[in-house]
Amino acid sequence: MAIFRGDGGSPASTTEATLNAVTEKANEAAVSAQNAETSEDNAAVSATNAATSATNAAASATSAENAIATTTANANSAATSASNASTSASNALSSSNSATTSATAAANSATAASTSATNAANSATAAATSATNAANSATSASTSATNAASSASAASTSASNAAASEAGVAADAAAAAASASSASTSATNAANSATSASSSATSATASATSATSSASAASTSASNAATSETNAGVSESNAAASESAAATSESNAATSESNAATSASNAATSETNASNSASAAATSEANAAASFDSFDDRYLGAKASDPTLDNDGDALITGALYFNTTSGDMKVYNGSAWLDAYASITGQTLDQVTTTGNTTTNSITVGSLTVTNSATAGTQTANATGSTTLDFSTYQNFVLTLTGNVTLANPTTEAVGQSGFIVLVQDATGGRTVSLGTDYETASGSGLTVSSAASTTDIVPYVVAASGRILLGAPQLAFS
Numbered sequence: 001m002a003i004f005r006g007d008g009g010s011p012a013s014t015t016e017a018t019l020n021a022v023t024e025k026a027n028e029a030a031v032s033a034q035n036a037e038t039s040e041d042n043a044a045v046s047a048t049n050a051a052t053s054a055t056n057a058a059a060s061a062t063s064a065e066n067a068i069a070t071t072t073a074n075a076n077s078a079a080t081s082a083s084n085a086s087t088s089a090s091n092a093l094s095s096s097n098s099a100t101t102s103a104t105a106a107a108n109s110a111t112a113a114s115t116s117a118t119n120a121a122n123s124a125t126a127a128a129t130s131a132t133n134a135a136n137s138a139t140s141a142s143t144s145a146t147n148a149a150s151s152a153s154a155a156s157t158s159a160s161n162a163a164a165s166e167a168g169v170a171a172d173a174a175a176a177a178a179s180a181s182s183a184s185t186s187a188t189n190a191a192n193s194a195t196s197a198s199s200s201a202t203s204a205t206a207s208a209t210s211a212t213s214s215a216s217a218a219s220t221s222a223s224n225a226a227t228s229e230t231n232a233g234v235s236e237s238n239a240a241a242s243e244s245a246a247a248t249s250e251s252n253a254a255t256s257e258s259n260a261a262t263s264a265s266n267a268a269t270s271e272t273n274a275s276n277s278a279s280a281a282a283t284s285e286a287n288a289a290a291s292f293d294s295f296d297d298r299y300l301g302a303k304a305s306d307p308t309l310d311n312d313g314d315a316l317i318t319g320a321l322y323f324n325t326t327s328g329d330m331k332v333y334n335g336s337a338w339l340d341a342y343a344s345i346t347g348q349t350l351d352q353v354t355t356t357g358n359t360t361t362n363s364i365t366v367g368s369l370t371v372t373n374s375a376t377a378g379t380q381t382a383n384a385t386g387s388t389t390l391d392f393s394t395y396q397n398f399v400l401t402l403t404g405n406v407t408l409a410n411p412t413t414e415a416v417g418q419s420g421f422i423v424l425v426q427d428a429t430g431g432r433t434v435s436l437g438t439d440y441e442t443a444s445g446s447g448l449t450v451s452s453a454a455s456t457t458d459i460v461p462y463v464v465a466a467s468g469r470i471l472l473g474a475p476q477l478a479f480s
Helices: 011-157 159-298
Strands: 002-004 299-303 321-324 329-333 338-340 342-344 379-388 397-408 419-426 434-436 457-466 469-472 476-479
Touching: 011 159, 159 299
Parallel strands: 299 321, 379 397, 397 419, 397 434
Antiparallel strands: 002 342, 321 329, 329 338, 419 457, 457 469, 457 476
């Protein structure tokens, strides 16, 4: 068993306080060192985060630039598509106009062909009529010639009639000549009409061919117009899609730009945090160094002899400790000399150890103990009424003045083997009763009866047989 030996009348208290101070400083130094290490780790993490944020900011900026380039390309594509759509629409309109013109020309050609065919038919009819008329005129001429011959024969036969009919014969001869001339003219007209009919038929065939070609061209133009109209629709759709893509790219570019700004802000924040963490780490490091220096000034470590200066070469401070490797003792500096911080009392009796004024709350195990002079145990003196719980961990004996009826409640602090006494004092009124909790036991379970007269004193001995079993002896009554 070791007891602190310090200067003055209370070496144990001084040593305990010194050891507590040293321990506290050691703990503070350890905490400061741990804080410094944590701050350094935080600074490293913050620096890494700052670098990562900067990288992210650069990547976001690159993404923003790419998005802007894509937006520009999409916008140019949209403009080109819009221009192509406009051109296609113009071409469609021109093709539509050409188709309309071709259709009109085809219609006009068809009308001209129909007219030419009609004219050819009319000319053929006129030629046929002229031929008929020529035949009729030839017949009339033949008839007139026959009539002339008959008339000449009649004239020859009827001389008398010749003179009378001479004027008629001359007239018939003139008519025959006129009819022959008319027949020749009609034949010529018939030939001309036939030629005109052939020409008209040829023109009609050419007009029909032209009409067919015009109709085919009109159909092709109409088809081209439909295709151009479809292309115009597709181009317009493409232009709308490109415009939408351009708007989306512009939105993406704005988002990327915002993200880049956020990342840059985060990078700046991380950089600030890293700087703050580095500053905190430096402060913690300085505090750790200061705490260690303070601890190093108080505990000097192991040495072969009493030191005259601390580990920094400065003057010793009161309460400094070191371990003497020569004697195997821990020593404390009292301001002027080094003293043993504790001493062994193995084989000694308590009267050989100065304990005046010292108090300990710790248990001491002693094989055998001889008290030469006197020894006292802790005693509680208090007024009691109602439910009262005795504190067996602090006190051995109890002096209770009953100011009302009392119930001793079950305690939790009793120790097996503990024994002592309970003094019960009636107040000036008297008549107070004492009831027991279930942890308190009496002989034969008879309970506890105390004196009732005013100001009387009873003594009840007790011993703790087990946890929850406090055995009460027979009370000694009415001390006065």
